[in-house]
Structures are given as C-alpha cells and as structure tokens.
Amino acid sequence: xxxxxxxxxxxxxxxxxxxxxxxxxxxxxxxxxxxxxxxxxxxxxxxxxxxxxxxxxxxxxxxxxxxxxxxxxxxxxxxxxxxxxxxxxxxxxxxxxxxxxxxxxxxxxxxxxxxxxxxxxxxxxxxxxxxxxxxxxxxxxxxxxxxxxxxxxxxxxxxxxxxxxxxxxxxxxxxxxxxxxxxxxxxxxxxxxxxxxxxxxxxxxxxxxxxxxxxxxxxxxxxxxxxxxxxxxxxxxxxxxxxxxxxxxxxxxxxxxxxxx
Amino acid sequence: xxxxxxxxxxxxxxxxxxxxxxxxxxxxxxxxxxxxxxxxxxxxxxxxxxxxxxxxxxxxxxxxxxxxxxxxxxxxxxxxxxxxxxxxxxxxxxxxxxxxxxxxxxxxxxxxxxxxxxxxxxxxxxxxxxxxxxxxxxxxxxxxxxxxxxxxxxxxxxxxxxxxxxxxxxxxxxxxxxxxxxxxxxxxxxxxxxxxxxxxxxxxxxxxxxxxxxxxxxxxxxxxxxxxxxxxxxxxxxxxxxxxxxxxxxxxxxxxxxxxxxxxxxxxxxxxxxxxxxxxxxxxxxxxxxxxxxxxxxxxxxxxxxxxxxxxxxxxxxxxxxxxxxxxxxxxxxxxxxxxxxxxxxxxxxxxxxxxxxxxxxxxxxxxxxxxxxxxxxxxxxxxxxxxxxxxxxxxxxxxxxxxxxxxxxxxxxxxxxxxxxxxxxxxxxxxxxxxxxxxxxxxxxxxxxxxxxxxxxxxxxxxxxxxxxxxxxxx
Numbered sequence: 001x002x003x004x005x006x007x008x009x010x011x012x013x014x015x016x017x018x019x020x021x022x023x024x025x026x027x028x029x030x031x032x033x034x035x036x037x038x039x040x041x042x043x044x045x046x047x048x049x050x051x052x053x054x055x056x057x058x059x060x061x062x063x064x065x066x067x068x069x070x071x072x073x074x075x076x077x078x079x080x081x082x083x084x085x086x087x088x089x090x091x092x093x094x095x096x097x098x099x100x101x102x103x104x105x106x107x108x109x110x111x112x113x114x115x116x117x118x119x120x121x122x123x124x125x126x127x128x129x130x131x132x133x134x135x136x137x138x139x140x141x142x143x144x145x146x147x148x149x150x151x152x153x154x155x156x157x158x159x160x161x162x163x164x165x166x167x168x169x170x171x172x173x174x175x176x177x178x179x180x181x182x183x184x185x186x187x188x189x190x191x192x193x194x195x196x197x198x199x200x201x202x203x204x205x206x207x208x209x210x211x212x213x214x215x216x217x218x219x220x221x222x223x224x225x226x227x228x229x230x231x232x233x234x235x236x237x238x239x240x241x242x243x244x245x246x247x248x249x250x251x252x253x254x255x256x257x258x259x260x261x
Numbered sequence: 262x263x264x265x266x267x268x269x270x271x272x273x274x275x276x277x278x279x280x281x282x283x284x285x286x287x288x289x290x291x292x293x294x295x296x297x298x299x300x301x302x303x304x305x306x307x308x309x310x311x312x313x314x315x316x317x318x319x320x321x322x323x324x325x326x327x328x329x330x331x332x333x334x335x336x337x338x339x340x341x342x343x344x345x346x347x348x349x350x351x352x353x354x355x356x357x358x359x360x361x362x363x364x365x366x367x368x369x370x371x372x373x374x375x376x377x378x379x380x381x382x383x384x385x386x387x388x389x390x391x392x393x394x395x396x397x398x399x400x401x402x403x404x405x406x407x408x409x410x411x412x413x414x415x416x417x418x419x420x421x422x423x424x425x426x427x428x429x430x431x432x433x434x435x436x437x438x439x440x441x442x443x444x445x446x447x448x449x450x451x452x453x454x455x456x457x458x459x460x461x462x463x464x465x466x467x468x469x470x471x472x473x474x475x476x477x478x479x480x481x482x483x484x485x486x487x488x489x490x491x492x493x494x495x496x497x498x499x500x501x502x503x504x505x506x507x508x509x510x511x512x513x514x515x516x517x518x519x520x521x522x523x524x525x526x527x528x529x530x531x532x533x534x535x536x537x538x539x540x541x542x543x544x545x546x547x548x549x550x551x552x553x554x555x556x557x558x559x560x561x562x563x564x565x566x567x568x569x570x571x572x573x574x575x576x577x578x579x580x581x582x583x584x585x586x587x588x589x590x591x592x593x594x595x596x597x598x599x600x601x602x603x604x605x606x607x608x609x610x611x612x613x614x615x616x617x618x619x620x621x622x623x624x625x626x627x628x629x630x631x632x633x634x635x636x637x638x639x640x641x642x643x644x645x646x647x648x649x650x651x652x653x654x655x656x657x658x659x660x661x662x663x664x665x666x667x668x669x670x671x672x673x674x675x676x677x678x679x680x681x682x683x684x685x686x687x688x689x690x691x692x693x694x695x696x697x698x699x700x701x702x703x704x705x706x707x708x709x710x711x712x713x714x715x716x717x718x719x720x721x722x723x724x725x726x727x728x729x730x731x732x733x734x735x736x737x
Contacts, residue, residue, distance in 0.1 A: 016724050025724035047677040059650030063671035147629040180587045184627025189709040191625050196713035197591040227714035255700040255717030
C-alpha cells in the first residue's frame with residue numbers, strides 16, 4: 001500500500017447488486033474481503049435495492065429515474081461506489097448521467113456519482129493499484145467478459161491481471177470472447193429462443209477452450225451460462241471472479257448441487 | 262417480398278432457429294464479414310479518426326440538408342440531368358414509372374438498390390407491363406425466388422450455393438437440366454450470360470446511390486460485380502433512386518465515407534468498382550445515357566431529421582451492425598419481417614413504418630453494444646432502440662403481464678424496506694424448494710427461462726440478511 005492510502009483509506013459504498021443479493025451472497029462477501037484486503041473501508045448501505053436496469057431497458061424511464069435518484073442519495077456520501085458487476089457499474093457510470101441530464105436537482109449529482117462508480121476488479125486494479133491477490137485455485141479457467149464491462153466500461157485487463165496472480169490457476173481464452181452470452185436481462189425471458197441460441201454458441205466456445213471452470217464478473221451472464229451448461233450436462237463449473245480472487249470457493253459453484261453431508 | 266411482417270417476429274424467429282439450412286448459411290456471416298472487417302480496420306491506423314470525421318461531416322450535412330439538397334439539384338441540372346423529389350414511396354414509384362413509360366421501355370435493368378426495395382418498385386413496374394431485371398447476382402437470385410433480401414449488402418446470405426443451383430435450374434429455362442452448377446463460378450457464368458442479354462436490350466437502367474455529392478451533382482455506387490456500371494451506362498435513360506440522407510457536401514467528403522464503407526461492410530479496402538455518374542452523356546462522349554434522372558426519396562426521413570432518431574440518418578448501409586449482431590446471427594434477416602433487419606433495421610423500421618407495426622424489433626436486443634462499436638458512423642443504436650422501447654412503454658404496448666411484472670418490481674425496488682422484506686422471504690423459500698440440487702430444471706412462471714436452461718437456485722438467505730447478522734456479531 002502506498003503512503004497516501006494509509007493516510008486516508010478510501011471509503012467504499014458497496015453496491016451489492018440485486019442478483020448477488022438474491023442469488024449469490026458469497027459474491028458480496030468476496031467483494032468486501034477483496035476491498036478490505038486492498039486497504040479500503042467498506043460499508044453496505046441497507047437502503048439499496050437495484051440499479052434500475054430492468055426498468056431502464058424496458059423503456060420504463062419514470063421508474064428507472066426514481067430508482068436512480070435513490071441510489072444517488074444513498075451512495076453520494078462515499079468516496080467510491082463499487083459493484084461486483086460490470087453491468088450495474090456501467091448503468092451508474094454511463095447511463096445515470098444521461099438518464100438524469102435534464103433533472104436540475106440530480107444532473108450534476110448523477111455525473112459526480114457516475115465518475116466515482118467502479119466495477120470491482122477495475123477499482124482494485126486502477127484505483128487501489130492492486131496487482132496481485134493472495135488466493136489459490138487449482139485448475140484451468142476461461143473468462144467471460146460481459147458486454148457492459150467490455151464495451152461500456154472498456155474493461156478487459158483488470159480481472160485477467162488479478163487472476164494471473166492466483167496460485168495454481170491457468171487461464172485459457174475461449175474464442176469470440178467479445179461476443180454476448182445472450183442474457184440481456186429481460187431479453188432472456190422475452191425472447192427465450194433467441195437468447196438461448198446465442199447462449200448455445202457461447203457454451204460451445206467455453207467447451208472448446210477445455211477449461212474446467214468459467215469465471216465472469218457479472219452474475220447475470222453467469223446464471224445464464226451456468227443454466228445452459230448444467231442443462232447440457234456439462235462438467236464445467238461457473239463462479240464469479242470475485243469468489244476466486246477472494247479465495248471463497250468452498251461452497252458449490254453456481255447452480256451446482258450441495259455436497260452431501 | 263415474401264409477405265413476412267415485423268408483427269410476426271417471434272414466430273418467424275422461432276422458424277428461423279429451427280431451419281437447419283438457414284443456420285448453416287448464417288455461419289458465413291461469421292466466417293466472412295467479421296474477420297475481414299477486423300483485418301481491414303487493423304490495417305488502417307487512422308480508422309477511428311476517419312470515423313469521427315465521417316460522423317461530423319454527416320451531422321453537418323443533416324443539419325443543413327435543405328441547403329445541400331438545393332445545391333445538389335442545381336449541379337445535377339447544370340450537368341444536364343433532372344431531379345425529382347418524391348415525398349412518399351408511392352410518389353417515387355409513379356415518377357419512375359412515368360420516366361420509363363416516356364422512354365417507351367419494356368425492359369429495365371436494375372443495379373442493387375435498397376431504396377428500390379423500400380418503395381416496392383419492381384412490382385409496380387411489372388404491373389404496368391415493364392420487366393424489371395435485377396442485375397446484381399444476389400438480387401437476381403432473390404428475384405427468381407420471389408423473396409426479399411435478407412441482408413442489406415448480401416441479399417442471399419441466407420442461402421447455400423446448392424439452394425441457388427436449384428433455383429437456377431428451375432428459373433433459367435431453355436438450358437440443359439443436367440448442366441453442372443455445383444461450383445460458384447458455374448453459377449456466376451450462367452447469370453452473366455443471361456444478364457448480358459438484358460444489359461444490351463434494356464431501354465432504362467435504374468441504380469441506387471451510396472452517395473450523392475452536392476459539390477458536383479454526382480451519384481456514386483459501389484459494387485463488386487460491375488453490373489451497376491452496365492446498368493448506368495448502356496441504356497438510353499439512367500434513373501438514380503436514392504433517399505435524401507445519401508447526400509454529402511464534397512467529393513473529398515465522399516472519399517472519406519468510401520474509405521469506411523467497404524472496410525466496414527465486406528472488409529475490402531475498396532470495392533471492385535466505385536462509379537461516379539454525373540449527368541447524361543456529353544456531346545462527344547462515346548457512350549452513356551441520353552437522360553439522367555435522380556429520384557430523391559423522403560418517405561419519413563425529413564420527419565426523423567427533427568427528432569430523437571436523426572443520428573440514424575448517418576447510416577451508410579454498410580451492414581456491419583447486422584454482421585456483428587448476435588441476434589441477426591441467430592435468426593438471419595427475414596425473421597425481422599422488414600427490409601431493414603438487424604440493429605439498423607430495429608431503429609429505422611419503426612421510424613419509417615411506425616412502432617406499432619414493429620415493436621418487437623427494438624425490443625429483441627440484448628443491448629450487447631457491438632453494433633454501435635463497429636458502426637463506421639458511430640450511430641448509438643442501442644440508445645435509439647431503448648428510445649423506441651420508451652415510446653412503446655408510454656403507449657402501453659408491451660403485453661399486460663410484462664407491464665404488470667415490471668410495475669410490481671419497480672414498486673418494491675423504490676421501497677428498500679419492502680424490497681428487503683420480500684427478497685429476504687423469497688430467496689430462502691426458493692432455495693429450499695431447489696433442495697440440494699442447487700438448480701431448477703423447470704419452475705412455474707419461469708418457463709420462458711427453464712424451457713432451454715436450468716435456473717441456478719439462490720444460495721439461501723439474501724446478502725443483506727446475512728450481512729446484517731455479521732454486523733450484529735461485530736457490534737460492540
């Protein structure tokens with residue numbers, strides 16, 4: 001840690017994300033561990049629910065705006081907002097400022113919060129200057145970039161750099177890493193056949209990589225890909241990158257059976 | 262036209278996904294366009310600057326479109342041509358038909374033109390007893406099949422060569438039934454021999470335009486087959502049909518756009534032919550048409566100029582957004598039921614024909630953003646699709662169940678206490694329901710998901726519930 005960091009530890013508000021809250025709390029705890037280990041102080045405000053994307057992407061601007069205002073009010077007091085999701089971070093960073101651009105009370109606040117909102121791995125690497133973690137994970141993994149991480153946040157290196165420091169882990173890139181998994185939030189249930197066809201292509205590429213484990217930074221993609229892999233009877237496990245980086249890997253992988261006993 | 266409508270999108274998409282031949286043909290999108298475009302872009306270090314420049318010049322032109330249209334018209338007239346403004350598709354059809362009739366035409370040749378498809382020109386000419394012969398190989402194939410193009414630059418990307426050979430045997434009469442058409446050159450040679458006849462006998466040639474240049478009054482077409490040149494120069498009358506947003510101010514500007522167009526579309530540095538046409542043949546010219554007409558189509562575009570969808574008028578129809586779209590790649594172009602498929606079509610179709618007619622198109626996107634990333638005009642396609650979703654939502658068009666679910670969810674999401682009470686109750690219940698399997702293979706109310714995918718089960722308690730407990734333990 002640099003001296004500046006010890007003088008004042010950055011105070012992070014963790015944006016848990018609704019999917020992590022509901023489906024996989026372990027990702028939230030992994031995020032907290034990583035942030036604390038990297039020298040931040042972490043608080044998890046309870047008045048958070050969701051970033052509003054389901055409303056925003058369904059054309060329900062009114063509810064999306066209301067939710068955005070609440071998130072801003074909840075998180076603007078922190079030095080940073082960090083989310084274990086590229087998709088939610090992009091919503092905050094890229095879309096809140098445009099969603100609230102014409103709101104005299106919130107336009108500037110949306111820009112200010114957007115500017116200090118980060119996806120977890122990019123925050124660790126780019127803001128806290130982290131370049132390695134003390135974790136161990138045996139096996140060959142492949143990494144799925146979420147579209148929002150890749151294209152809205154221009155984020156590709158940070159998770160890979162941290163994964164490179166994990167003991168025992170080797171990363172094999174799959175083909176077409178830049179292609180969507182077909183999740184797309186409500187898209188996956190509004191157009192299930194199309195969503196699933198895109199997923200199928202992704203799962204083929206994962207299989208071809210030969211990796212035993214798929215990692216990603218977004219739980220939406222992970223639920224979608226894991227659901228397809230298990231339906232196909234694949235042995236490939238899916239985990240959130242934060243869980244591996246934090247060494248929180250005792251529990252079953254996403255969608256996997258609990259071990260007997 | 263095969264009569265499909267954007268209103269049948271879901272059924273059409275399901276059919277497309279189940280069509281093994283189509284799925285095989287669609288692999289060519291990936292194999293061909295995507296890799297070639299990436300290579301072409303990589304070889305041009307200034308690609309991104311060029312893109313900024315092109316975007317700026319198109320924005321500038323659109324802002325002053327009235328002035329540039331007038332300047333363009335003056336130049337066309339100066340060079341001996343005529344300009345006809347067509348507010349609607351019907352106007353454009355009538356104007357073209359009248360020119361053809363005045364020329365005493367019984368046969369017109371046609372270069373590839375999406376605007377011609379947009380106005381339904383062929384059917385209109387045929388109804389008046391005038392044969393319209395498509396001369397672009399792909400367009401010729403869909404013409405004999407009675408289909409619409411499935412891609413804006415590759416009309417028959419939905420077909421395999423075996424299917425095309427069958428069409429040729431069926432449609433090209435008077436040739437030996439047992440001739441070999443197994444290789445692509447066989448198909449090309451046969452089409453060439455047939456079309457040669459049309460080129461030399463047609464009284465009118467109709468082409469589209471990739472660009473119109475205000476400075477010179479020229480129209481520009483890019484092709485790889487040279488059929489556009491023969492269409493434009495051999496008949497005594499040349500008609501250019503183009504929509505108003507094809508205009509650029511100068512020759513230099515046209516070159517800027519051309520440097521992006523082929524690279525983005527086919528991945529070529531430049532197409533085999535880039536043809537500039539300026540007025541009819543001058544005295545002393547060895548060939549060229551005696552009349553040169555430009556039919557400028559509006560058909561809803563001037564309305565787009567003043568609204569949320571203006572940026573869509575920057576589109577140069579390169580097809581890159583289609584090529585890189587996972588949805589287009591999964592279902593192909595016909596499933597959209599619109600002449601303009603893929604991301605550009607998802608924005609343009611409702612703008613031209615109304616959102617009530619095409620509500621699925623902007624909705625059927627995962628918002629992966631690759632279209633915007635590869636668009637040489639940096640058109641914010643996902644944002645504009647979202648804008649259509651907003652209009653759709655405001656009109657109350659999404660299915661009741663969808664709207665209700667969204668309203669209920671939003672009601673809770675705006676009330677953190679209620680939200681956490683609900684999620685804190687539901688998550689453990691659902692987790693318990695899944696038992697030790699850790700996932701659901703089917704679940705009531707979630708059939709849309711579980712039909713093709715398992716649904717991973719929640720771990721148990723919500724994060725917030727667990728976090729509250731850890732905090733409780735830590736409390737002094």
